[in-house]
Amino acid sequence: MNKLLGAVATIALLAVADQAHAARDYVWAAGSSTVFPFSTRVAENFSKKTGKKSPKIESLGTGGGIKMFCGGAGEQFPDIANASRPMKKSEFLACQKAGVKDIVEIKIGFDGIVVASDKKSPDYNFKLEQLYMGLADQSAKGTATVKNPYKTWKDVNGALPANRILVYGPPPTSGTRDAFVELAMEGGASKIPFLAALKKSDEKKFKATVSPMRTDGGWVDAGENDNAIVGTIEKTPNALGVFGYSFLEENASRIKGAAVNGVKPTAAAIASGQYPLSRSLYIYVKKSQVGVTPGLKDFVAEFVSDSATGRGGYLQGRGLIPLPPAVHAQMKAKAGAMPAMGAPKE
Template identity: 45%
Template sequence: MGRTHKFVRMLKLVSVAALVSGANQAWAGDEIRIVGSSTVFPFATVVAERFGRTSSFGTPVVESTGSGSGFRLFCSGVGDDTPDATNSSRAIMASEIELCRANGVTDIVEVKIGFDGIVLANSRRAEQFELTTAQIFLALAKTVPVDGQLVANPFTNWRQISANLPDQEIVVFGPPPTSGTRDSFVELVMETGGQTLGITDGTSLATMREDGRFVEAGENDNLIVQKLNADPDALGIFGFSFLDQNGDKIQGSAINGFDPSFENIADGLYAVSRPLYFYVKRAHLDLTPGLGDYVAEFISDTATGDEGYLSDRGLIPLAGAERAAMVGAVADFRAAAF
């Protein structure tokens, strides 16, 4: 009999606890909520953490959803249940502005925070590559021009493309199509490279080869770095901050004559870099305590300045004049809200 009562008692306990945990809780919804790009994520989280420590507000919650999903969430409306800001590794598209407008999100501000370089790197145990965008196109496109004809990519060794390149099999690890890094790489390297070879057809420009020479290695850049370490004959495509962190083991290839160094990217000499942004709703400046201060912290000299803490993490800062203009725009934006 004792056992049966124990069981009934336990069931009662379970149901009471389930009720209590459902009720009795306040709605906590006043912290800053940020969504968006996984490229901006490592930078936005550093700012969020600093902001949480130094201000009287809670630490903002930052989600890594990707730029596209970020805009979908951001543009879903105004109010407590929508994000205050979204990070993006590209500028907002017209269709997204339209989506925002349709949902009543009319007044948004764009903040450009700096640049991210995309590098083509290999192990330090091998020779450093000096490439042009056209050569990269020839090595990685699905179809390439040979004697004026578009044919399936016949190249298997870098030496076949140019006598100046190392005698190495072509093996390149890169991100999958879902990644923003892949989009930017296609746009900045493959398309410009293909165009210099006289190709105009969009599909030929944007299609990577699928015969195992270009290997989709997943979204995790650390994994690509590890693979390069293990295989000195391979090259890999990833963000500059991973090169910056692993500079003792891997080296970036020069593209169009310039090394992917911090200075070359900042000066715009290194061709493969893209601006990073975040977007904020003006209506939320009143709604979410601390949002204006967070934006100000992000654009402050200590964060995104030339020697700011984000440059230590591999973010390439904006040039002086452009940054000053950005700081001014943010100040105007904050002033206009009150």
């Protein structure tokens, strides 16, 4: 009798374990708010084409999504991390430590970071160094850095409008924030001779000096919802907002983008790299989950298909800037072969 009860208990435990293993019958992607609308659209099309359950897409910011992705293998962690910047070496190593070994990096297209305003606001034409000077916690004045003293954009440069400096942008967990810091803040500071010299002599100190955003109200962390930032700048006279190009294109009747270094944010200028605040977008895939999570490989194939991320694809209509055809072909091949990436350089 005891043997029989023991056998029944064992079978029950195995059934529970098997059920837990197969608990998730859908693809799960988490991360960048910029990639979110693209990933959501791919999920809709994937579900329609295959009849499979629609993937779960979460907007947590690039850093938050990669952290969750790197939490471990198995169904309780996302299969895909959406990212609006490349994975960092520290994140890659955290993944490895948690047992997430075979990560596949796939570039899906380009995006630009825009500095946008309400249609009624004056036109802005920023130089990179002016964005740094207006928004940094420690700004340049003369040949030294000081606690940011500038109250209006005209204080930064006489050619800019006399509006107060008030910019709503993404929080530190966002890939858009990371990219803006690298391209605008560090890029702008590099144009100022004494800071360029600091970068050359001590890059770590340079980054620590110029990267932090001002905390006196000139820059406001506005969360991961870029649509909310669009709404805020519409309601707040003379406020500016920082977000991905797709949100500008989607709301072109309500807002406008500032020129940077004389270049307006357009699809052509972003794809060519002429627009200074241009970046690449990625998805990171757990190879170990292919064949385990139903539909994962098909979902990735849909993401890199000609109809989605190819020229004229449905994501281009959403604001994604397509890759050059040869690079797009390479990404399709990657999605098929699933080669694991190596450790990033930094």
